[in-house]
Amino acid sequence: MTIKDLSAQTGYSVGTVSRVLNDQPNVSEKAKKTILEAAAACGFQLNTNAQQLKQQRSNNILVLVKGSSNQLFSSLVEAIQSRVALTTYHLVVDYMDEDNDEVLRAVQLVREKKPLGILFPGGNRENFLAHFGRIDAPCVLVTSSGADLPFENLSSVCCDEDQAVMHTIERLIDLGHRKIAIIGGYRDRSDTARRRFQGCMAAFEAHGIPFAPEQDYANARFSYEAGYEAAEKLIARSDQYTAIFCMADVMAMGAIRALTDHGLRVPQDVSVVGFDGLSIGEYIVPRLTTVSQSVEQLAQRSVDLLRERIEGSHEAIHEVIPAELQWRESTRSIEK
Amino acid sequence: MTIKDLSAQTGYSVGTVSRVLNDQPNVSEKAKKTILEAAAACGFQLNTNAQQLKQQRSNNILVLVKGSSNQLFSSLVEAIQSRVALTTYHLVVDYMDEDNDEVLRAVQLVREKKPLGILFPGGNRENFLAHFGRIDAPCVLVTSSGADLPFENLSSVCCDEDQAVMHTIERLIDLGHRKIAIIGGYRDRSDTARRRFQGCMAAFEAHGIPFAPEQDYANARFSYEAGYEAAEKLIARSDQYTAIFCMADVMAMGAIRALTDHGLRVPQDVSVVGFDGLSIGEYIVPRLTTVSQSVEQLAQRSVDLLRERIEGSHEAIHEVIPAELQWRESTRSIEK
């Protein structure tokens, strides 16, 4: 079933049929009615391939998801999907391996699929610096800042991570914690890890708290398991820690498990803080104290920013959404 | 950059270029080499739209995800993605609202996108009965059985839910539990809920344990929050329950939270069992006892089944993968 068939059926030419189906002006009410009815009757759908081939563009927004164990991104993709569903665009999700280059992949997909724009949850600074110049479609970096990247087609939306982390650590310090450990991402590979680490250091320095990275910092991927292992490493190194700040909720939950397995109670013996505000955090025992970034807002703003760029001719915008410290049950004061 | 440009560049005709790019016979080594090099040099990609328009088919496998709060499906989609990435096919994920008709949506997408096949995580029996006849592409129902559905283009892969649930309840009974409550899905809408419910009832009946659904069964959607609320309802109805079986891990984790908030300890006061085997279950305190279905196997078998149908001419296959009862810390014996 093509517009040709529809044309034959209704007696109108393919031109008129096409105009009606695309809701264009210069068609009589009568033609519109006749054709729309005939189309509805046989459940007609325009052929997307022909359409896009002709128009030299797709109607798709692409989201490039890197690594899958990070629960935050799953939620984010779903929220993005909901938001895109409200528009006339279609969301295409492309998953890729954690340790491949997302920008290189994007370069390929741009040529292959011609998306109107791309959303990058996460995203690595070096990769962008190296190859992003080859992409001319508007893009948005989500959960990571692109403010200091020199690309006018790259917007970003993220929360003020380093500030939020700094305040969180300060809160811990206020509550009497002095021996604080960090479980975080590999700083040589992850911007997120790097920025959150800066927040930690700022707090430690401002308050004169000693912190030796090689001792008090444990590397981990963004998964329960990695959090577990990192916490075990920390426990083996010292039994003095009264608090552990984790750069992701999944790490924090793994860490809590490890602490528990080693006979340490949370928060009585060790306070644990996460980052992300995953909904599971409100249900575990104890409820997880965390820096929450609103997945809804992240999704909403990033989609909106991208749409503006696609539809208008704005320049790159770097938006910061608030991060909210959710003080719950996995942390306590240790003032005497 | 099109094959025409490539043709001009290399001096060969578009026909030869196309043959080389599609790895077809009847091309000289020399032509192959020249053209491949030129293509690589400018990062050439065939235009998918033109290709598919010409070939009258896509290269896509579609997965239709319904409802998003169900963590299991997120993991499943990712596992499916990994599996499909190993093939020459491309995975297209389409998310849809929990309470829309997935089959109607599929009918539309088949016309619009012409996928080679469709994967349905979950899926509702009534919807299939009503409209699946209009779909002729091969499909696979994942986590839900299609064995009793009369469609020769519908395969399925799931675990033996009712058996697994029955054994789980029997185990609870063996351990001395007599007052057992169930938190599960709405049986009038969900096949999964219906089948798991049957497993429960079979166990209760076989052992002469009284069970009154209107009293001892609490409805819930597949989310933490719903599990929490359902558990509260149960607690309000009776304080006699020594065990709660939940039809999903997310419900179980919500339930554990509710019990804890009401001063009940898990498993000392109440044992809690989940279903799915989500990885978070191994990290919460207490570790969650659960009926685990392997997401890996589910993904692998469903993709393989679909491929067989796409590539060969097999008939529908209904495969059952093992479910494994993971007895962990959220349950205990109450023998005196």
Add this chain to the structure above:
DNA sequence: TTGTACGCGTTATCAT
């Protein structure tokens, strides 16, 4: 307001 005809980039058929 409507119709005609060309071209988007590719594959495939048929000559050569």
Add this chain to the structure above:
DNA sequence: ATGATAACGCGTACAA
């Protein structure tokens, strides 16, 4: 082994 050319289904400039 290679080249010319006709589709695939659609949008659109141009003519009527």
